[in-house]
Amino acid sequence: MAATLAVVLDRADRRPLGGQLADEIRRQVTDGRLAAGDRLPSSRALATELGVARAVTEVAYGQLVAEGWLEGRHGSGTFVSASAPAQAPPHRPRRRAPEARPLLRLDAGTPWIDPRYAALWRRAWRDVSTTRPPAGYDDPRGLPELRTEIAARLGRIRGLDCDPDDVLVTAGTTDGLRHLLGVLPPGPVTVDDPGYRAAVATVRLAGREVVDVPALGPPPDATTLATCAAAYVTPAHQHPLGPTMSGSARLALLDASRTSGALIIEDDYDSEFRYDVAPVPALASLDRTRVAYLGTASKAVAPSMRLGWLVPPQHLLDPLNQMRAITHDTASWPVQRAYLSLLRDGYVDKVVRSARRTYAERSTRVAKALAPYAQTTGPIAGMYATLELPRRQAEAAHQSARTKGYDVPLLADYCRSDTRHGLVIGFGGCTDAQLDEALGAIVRGLR
Ligand SMILES: Cc1ncc(COP(=O)(O)O)c(C=O)c1O
Numbered sequence: 001m002a003a004t005l006a007v008v009l010d011r012a013d014r015r016p017l018g019g020q021l022a023d024e025i026r027r028q029v030t031d032g033r034l035a036a037g038d039r040l041p042s043s044r045a046l047a048t049e050l051g052v053a054r055a056v057t058e059v060a061y062g063q064l065v066a067e068g069w070l071e072g073r074h075g076s077g078t079f080v081s082a083s084a085p086a087q088a089p090p091h092r093p094r095r096r097a098p099e100a101r102p103l104l105r106l107d108a109g110t111p112w113i114d115p116r117y118a119a120l121w122r123r124a125w126r127d128v129s130t131t132r133p134p135a136g137y138d139d140p141r142g143l144p145e146l147r148t149e150i151a152a153r154l155g156r157i158r159g160l161d162c163d164p165d166d167v168l169v170t171a172g173t174t175d176g177l178r179h180l181l182g183v184l185p186p187g188p189v190t191v192d193d194p195g196y197r198a199a200v201a202t203v204r205l206a207g208r209e210v211v212d213v214p215a216l217g218p219p220p221d222a223t224t225l226a227t228c229a230a231a232y233v234t235p236a237h238q239h240p241l242g243p244t245m246s247g248s249a250r251l252a253l254l255d256a257s258r259t260s261g262a263l264i265i266e267d268d269y270d271s272e273f274r275y276d277v278a279p280v281p282a283l284a285s286l287d288r289t290r291v292a293y294l295g296t297a298s299k300a301v302a303p304s305m306r307l308g309w310l311v312p313p314q315h316l317l318d319p320l321n322q323m324r325a326i327t328h329d330t331a332s333w334p335v336q337r338a339y340l341s342l343l344r345d346g347y348v349d350k351v352v353r354s355a356r357r358t359y360a361e362r363s364t365r366v367a368k369a370l371a372p373y374a375q376t377t378g379p380i381a382g383m384y385a386t387l388e389l390p391r392r393q394a395e396a397a398h399q400s401a402r403t404k405g406y407d408v409p410l411l412a413d414y415c416r417s418d419t420r421h422g423l424v425i426g427f428g429g430c431t432d433a434q435l436d437e438a439l440g441a442i443v444r445g446l447r
Contacts, residue, residue, distance in 0.1 A: 002045070002077065003038040009050060017052055018059030025060065029069055029084050038080045040070065105407040106438055108240055108384035110429030111299050114354035117347055124341035128334045140324035142169025142309075142331060146340045150295075150309050153343065157272065159281030160293060160311065168310045168320060169331045172303075173267055174202045176294045176310035177232070179329070180265060181206040183319040187229030189265075190220045194414035196239045196267065199232050212417045215241050219253040225260035230292075233264060235283045236271035237381045240414050240424045244380065250283055257290045263313070264291045270299045272352050274381040275360035289313050297339055299383070300352050307335050355428070359383050362427040362435060369439040373446040374422070383428030386411060391421040393446055398423065400445025406438040 007024045009017050028034040041049065043057040050057070061078055064070040071081045141147060147164040154160040154167075170176040177199060181189070188209035191200050195215060203210050211228060213220050215238055220231050231253065235245035245253075257264050264283065271279040284291035290313065297307040308331075312320055324330055342348050359382065366385045373393070379385045389397070394410055401408045411422035423442065427435050 001039070002041040003034060005041060005046060005049075007050060009052065016059075017056045018063070021050075021056060021060035022063045025064055026069060029080055034080050036080050036082045036084055039076075040078045040080070042077060101405045103402065103405055103407040104430060104434060104438075105409075106401075106426040106430060106435075107407075107409055108382075108424050108426045109298065109303060110426055111302070111383055112355050112358050112428040113302065114351050114358075116354070117350050120342065120345050120347040120350070123345065124338040124347065127341045128337045131337060133333050137328050138330070138333060140321055140328075140330050141165070142167070143333070143336045143340060146336050146343075147309075149340060149343045154282075154293075154295070154309075154311065157279070158268065158293075158295075159285040160288075161285065162288070162311050166311050166314070166317065168312070168317075168324070169336055170294075170308045170310050171306040171331045172298060172308040173269060173294050173296045174198050175306070175329075175331075176308050177202050177265065177267075178206065179310065179320055179324065180230070180263075180292055180312065180316070181208065182323055183316055184229045184263060187227065187262075190224065190228055190231040192233065192238060193416045193418045194240055194411065194420060195232075195416075196234065197414060199267065200416070203232070210416070214418065216243070219245070219249050220256060221252070222256040222259035225256050225262035228260070228262045230263040230265050231257070232267065233283070234267045234269065236268055236274075236279060237379075239267075239269070240384065240386050240411065242379050242386050244280055245283070250286060253283075254287050254290055263316075265294065266291050267294045269294075269296055270382040272300065273356050273359055273383065275356060275363065276380055279381070284311065289315075292316065297348075300348050300355075301339070301342060305335055305339065307331055307339050355383075359427070362432070365432075365435065366425055366427060366439065369443060370446075373443070384424055384426040386422060386424050388420060388422040389446070394421045394423055397442045397445035401438050401441045404437060404441035406434070406441065408438065408442065 007021060009020050013020060025034070043061055044054055047054040047057045061070060065072055068081055069084045070078050072078050144164060146169060147167040150167050151162050151164045154162060170179065181203065188211045189203045190211040190213045191203065192215040193212035200210050208229070211224065219233065225231060233245065235250060237244060253264060266283045268282055282293055284293035292313060293311040295309045297305045363379050363385055370387055374387050374389050388411065398408055398410055409424045411420050411424055414424065
């Protein structure tokens, strides 16, 4: 009589059914449930019993016969081989190939968030879960209480004198930029070269041309701006080369804007992370009529929050509000609500203070490690250091870091008409040990 095979095949398992059946029969032979000489059900009967195609049982039997676990006796069926399991190759579970460690991208935009304040983070989200959301589409400008908090904070830390009704809550810098471009007159936008790639892409996606302005040269003048709708700048910390826009350059840019009529778009992405002195007040604080100010929660809290704010000149408020009311293109209510709690509970101030200390320490570590090879341009603020290098050295260092598991961006990737080379080393999204390992690999590449 044929032995009964108690087998359960799992259709959710990614292994083929024939392979699963063969594994199970091997297991039953090795643990003694099937003995040498036992007769197995016919492939047809077993297929019917298991509810599978006959090919499945035939494949399993064929494989086990080939391996010596089973033997077919002509006319009488399939049996557990007399020599099994002693002669049969010991079955080893198939090992998965070790997965390659995914590359850790040390990019300029990933912040370090102090985990010690996680309880405040959780409290903010509990608060969201116990608050009733608005029944319909809410105020297109954003939560009034949040706008009040943001306006007060901008006055305090950026010298920007604005009312809550001047603030529009956005889903981040690029969202705010996109909204602005939606209400500006037609025309190109100047962007530093090298410059912020997301800004370049956003301007182009809005169907506008990007005019390259050398990042370390003077700001665009009135003649250049005469044909442009706006000039996008990062005055607190030029992205990605690092310097702060000088006082005279700020005044010259404002003059050029007044003469030409082009708007200045100030992306104030990481001014809170200045290590040495208090951040220079926002450019918008010098003339709110010429500058649209963009801020973000991405650096202080998390890029994945997708939250930011826009303080446009007064004349753009109505068009922006009307556009946002029609499109419902506003920041998500739970995120706004959580950020309100994070601001009120002091979470944002705490993580910013703590990150600033960490960045200051890590920037020194980067500068020290790389000093023999090149001078880092800054950093005076933020979570990345830019290092200019000859092309071949930059590429060798980039490649060497990759072999250790780190993706360190090349400066050339931020350039359009400019041909600068080097590395942009982000040090927010890693541990100290990872940073040291990556720096070691970079240094080996530079040697
Ligand atoms: C220059 C610059 N602006 C803004 C941001 C943040 O953009 P968002 O608010 O869309 O996350 C970044 C992030 O890396 C940046 O580098």
